[in-house]
Amino acid sequence: MTEPPLLLIPGPVQTHPRVKATMAQDIAPWDNDTRTRYAALRERLRAIAGGIEGEHVCLPLQGCGHFIVEAALRTFVAPGTKVLIPNNGNYGTRMIRLAREAGRVAVAIEIPEGELATAQMVEKALAEDPSIGTVAVVHSETSTSVINPVEEIAAAVRAAGRRLIVDAVSAFGAIPFDLGAHPETDAIVFSSNKCLEAMPGIGVAVARVDRLEACRGNAGSWSLDLSDLLHHARSYGWGSIRFTPPIQSLAALEVALELFEAEGGQPARLARYTENARILYDGLAALGLTPWVPRDRQGPIIVTMHQPPDQAFALQPFVDALKRRGFLISNFSTTSVPTFRVGAIGHLFPDDMRRATAAIADTLEEMGVRHLARAPLAA
Numbered sequence: 001m002t003e004p005p006l007l008l009i010p011g012p013v014q015t016h017p018r019v020k021a022t023m024a025q026d027i028a029p030w031d032n033d034t035r036t037r038y039a040a041l042r043e044r045l046r047a048i049a050g051g052i053e054g055e056h057v058c059l060p061l062q063g064c065g066h067f068i069v070e071a072a073l074r075t076f077v078a079p080g081t082k083v084l085i086p087n088n089g090n091y092g093t094r095m096i097r098l099a100r101e102a103g104r105v106a107v108a109i110e111i112p113e114g115e116l117a118t119a120q121m122v123e124k125a126l127a128e129d130p131s132i133g134t135v136a137v138v139h140s141e142t143s144t145s146v147i148n149p150v151e152e153i154a155a156a157v158r159a160a161g162r163r164l165i166v167d168a169v170s171a172f173g174a175i176p177f178d179l180g181a182h183p184e185t186d187a188i189v190f191s192s193n194k195c196l197e198a199m200p201g202i203g204v205a206v207a208r209v210d211r212l213e214a215c216r217g218n219a220g221s222w223s224l225d226l227s228d229l230l231h232h233a234r235s236y237g238w239g240s241i242r243f244t245p246p247i248q249s250l251a252a253l254e255v256a257l258e259l260f261e262a263e264g265g266q267p268a269r270l271a272r273y274t275e276n277a278r279i280l281y282d283g284l285a286a287l288g289l290t291p292w293v294p295r296d297r298q299g300p301i302i303v304t305m306h307q308p309p310d311q312a313f314a315l316q317p318f319v320d321a322l323k324r325r326g327f328l329i330s331n332f333s334t335t336s337v338p339t340f341r342v343g344a345i346g347h348l349f350p351d352d353m354r355r356a357t358a359a360i361a362d363t364l365e366e367m368g369v370r371h372l373a374r375a376p377l378a379a
């Protein structure tokens with residue numbers, strides 16, 4: 001059998017062989033050994049989030065990123081009340097839909113795709129509408145590569161006396177946000193399979209105990225009720241898992257956290273991803289491709305390039321030809337104009353990025369693509 005290609009996608013990401021190997025076992029979720037390990041795993045995740053013991057709790061939930069984002073919106077925003085959502089890409093748009101379909105009133109700040117959500121925008125919107133109780137913001141807008149200034153937005157929310165939910169699904173573990181320094185934040189949410197480099201199947205909220213208590217009864221969904229997860233833990237113990245969990249994914253997450261800590265935690269991971277993204281950005285730009293965002297807005301999670309405006313280029317054949325060279329990228333574009341994106345996260349290193357850049361050059365050459373540059377960058 002040939003080696004499977006390396007995943008250069010923003011989740012589920014390439015994982016360490018030990019993380020994969022851990023999946024190959026049968027595990028009983030309620031077994032006392034499992035319970036001890038699960039309770040410890042929750043504490044480790046709370047600590048990575050900067051959560052304070054007694055003030056914050058870690059609430060893992062079966063499912064993917066969307067599920068935990070929806071659970072946070074349902075739990076902390078009461079039905080029929082307003083949540084302000086800065087929208088500068090696909091994941092902002094998705095939060096708006098999750099909130100609306102759950103019967104919450106999503107008030108969008110529409111921001112041109114690829115630009116930043118700013119604290120000033122949030123401050124203004126909150127001043128104009130005192131009935132907005134909560135702001136929900138995407139930390140790393142995975143569809144466009146930009147990192148929203150969540151620290152500054154959080155300060156504006158705190159000054160206005162409102163509450164904050166942070167969708168850190170593609171940021172957590174790499175881009176810092178210290179929950180302990182953010183009393184205005186009800187919850188930070190993330191998933192197992194992005195910067196933590198584990199397997200898919202688990203969404204996680206690290207949330208405030210006082211707010212979970214105050215928000216009991218909001219969710220309107222037993223499955224997606226974070227307050228009920230706290231209640232369950234208090235009733236049955238912190239090692240108890242409500243409903244059947246993807247238990248092998250939890251075991252893999254344990255190993256992934258060991259590797260995370262051995263690497264040097266969040267600062268080391270950020271440094272590796274930043275270098276990965278820099279090599280991709282510079283390397284692909286040097287081939288003549290046009291980056292989707294200017295360098296000062298390029299985050300460390302993915303690199304997005306305009307598709308070459310050449311008749312010989314088509315995304316799926318490009319993806320297929322690149323896969324034959326050992327690298328798999330997404331076969332869809334998440335921006336309003338045609339782009340392709342290359343993930344910088346996962347168990348991947350600068351040498352992988354150099355080889356991927358060379359493989360992209362070879363692939364474009366093989367396809368006979370000559371015109372690589374798109375329009376000049378927006379100012």
Ligand SMILES: *Cc1c(COP(=O)(O)O)cnc(C)c1O
Nearest residue numbers: 064065066091140142167169170
């Ligand atoms: C990936 C992602 C999600 C959704 O995660 P799924 O696991 O695909 O449901 C939500 N928000 C952001 C910012 C993401 O990058």
